[in-house]
Amino acid sequence: MTQDIFGQTVTLAPGGSLESWNATQMAFLAHSAATPTHLAETLTTAPDFALGHAVKAMFYLLLGRRELVATAQDALTQAKSALTTSSVTRREQRYVQALDIWMQGHPKAALDIFADILRQHPDDALAMKLDHALRFMLGDSTGMRRMIETVMPAYGTDHAARGYLLGCHAFTLEETGEYAAAQAAGRAGLELCPDDAWGLHAVAHVHDMTADAKGGLQWLTGREAAWAHCNNFRYHVWWHKALMHLDLGQIGHVLDLYDTEIRREKTDDYRDISNATSLLSRLELEGVNVGDRWEELAEFSAKRTEDGCLIFADLHYLLALVGDHRDQAIRDLMGRLHRDAARAATDIEKTMANPGLSAAAGLEAFGEGRYGQAFLALARARKTMQQAGGSHAQRDVFERLTIDAGIRAGFLDEAEGILADRTARRDGCLDGYALTRQGLIEDGRDAARVVARMPAE
Template structure:
């Protein structure tokens, strides 16, 4: 039995398998583009349980039906040789198996147990954070990383993981400190860069955010498409708030959709959300919806993550794919009906009405959008995603109010963000509302309104 770079025992006698495991863990934590190198470890020792489990986890993280099928043989192999594995390896396999079965609560429980018993297993902690994130459990996301900190004080990746958890818990000052510390320890830590980007966006520090991210962007060239495009997506949001629309469209065409792995669910979601944000600003995005739509057909019946489904169905509606929209809504209803108890209520009470509301907005049926989306807003955290990502659905709801001239209700909706702005940086962006022919410019942390005909075309 050998040990990996974290000092964890691995059931194998193959140094090549250990080398591949070490490389995979580093690639996973750094969001690198060479995670499939774990397959070399399996080639070196086909009986290595943890190598097979890592391969399965890698494919499951792609969140597609095809990737789930790719994960299956590796998970089967891990289970086949499970009797020879040690306790940590067994717990990890149980966690990945629960993930594959959609039992996310059980998966989290196994990763929590690993964090308690084997705190040096940062890859397992990362899996736990991933699940907490898509459940909208920000406290869990932070806690699982914090509990292993004293066993990993030298690991800059963990600093970045804690930074993101702190940001999601609205502990912005601490989050920035941890993210900057991680970057000082290793400049090539894109997740730490990402955590600080969230802080600066929340605080309206647009120019600082652009400088921070663009000065580090050279280190993202070896990232996988997910984090490469996502970090550039954050840069695009800064420019969007500065109303530099041509710059945003250029970033979309070069660094976001232009560099995307177009079959990737997460790359698709990033592109969709940016197009919608542009339209809410009155920008004509041309044929970009139609360019995305062909890649969404395989998503109609997947339902890997509800957060993603809301983006897909909106994009299909904006692209005029009405038959596919109908199929997807029916498929979502069927999925909700058969959903596991752990998620069924969220699907019934949040996901389905939100999906109908998003489709209604895409079709400019704003009264229906208001009726469907309104009840979901207080519980949108249950669909997962970050604050910055979920903010989009609030913008859509507010846009619907504005487009139906329900300005009184729209003003009520922005009261809370407006109050929050009083405690934030002075560079917060502004929202202009027209109330009884009186134009009001309000400092607020979002700005929306897509007119019937786009006012800007690029």
């Protein structure tokens, strides 16, 4: 046994396997595309490393793909086998236990085990980041912040992951409405770890939530190296830049970023699909003709109708199917959602029921022009949409669709109320979307007054 880069005892001998394990952890913190390469090197040189197999499985689960569940199960089996053939620490055992219960469909219970690990080892940056990632997927922003602030005292100036911790703290501060503090933490983290794409993107979120698109573009421009090394997360940072151009009405820049960066690689990763579908939806709400861009997204999404790993992913697959009018695939996905919701045996299946069913029904109705039904369904889902996971910025596409459905259906007071609540969460700042919708609501009221004054026939 020896100690890793964060001072945690691991069942690895000094040398190559420890070096590659340290590289794995640092790459994971930075969202680096090299993460799986380093982990593969670790397990090649240390095939009985239980923690390595457990983390490999967790990485697969975080990808949210049904076909990778079996691969994750194989890694869990290897991790359990390694526990019986070598002496491991209690901390490493707890990782395997967290994975086991996560694999059974109970990620919230896995978080309880991560919390236990962090109580014993608050400076364990790997556990911190995994806990952070899983809470993000479950929409637990208050839990994310609480966890980060609990372990923060253990991260002194000499801790190798202090910059990444500050980046995570910045994101939790932003998601809980502390915008000035979030910006300060994100900037401080990036100074310590210049490749901290997560912290850089947390500051981009602040600019989004405070309607400062110009400031956001200034923040991102020239810092491309901070996310160039990333896995597909780099497409998400480009997505943020596209949102800023959209808010400024610079549609040409948005479409160019979509084609050259956001969909540079035509992947079917749910995170890439969510970037693309939510951006196209926003564009169409602004009256932009997006051409045939829905088609390739719908082709991928039609093959994911039976996935069911995350409601966040399913709803974005549905956006693609609705955007390209794939009626049979829409029916297939809706049918599977109903089956999962009826079972509701796992944490994920419960989100299929709530907010999943109402949100999906609303998206389907919106695509068919049934705006009254779309508004009622989306407004119902809105009450628990946080549980779908993701960030405020990512879920905002559903907020916009709800408001637009309300305006188109004539529910002007209700749409105005939701718009006001959206603005309040954004520190009272009005972005381009809010200003435009306020105008549409007033236009709708003016039209209603004209109709009311017309003489009856």
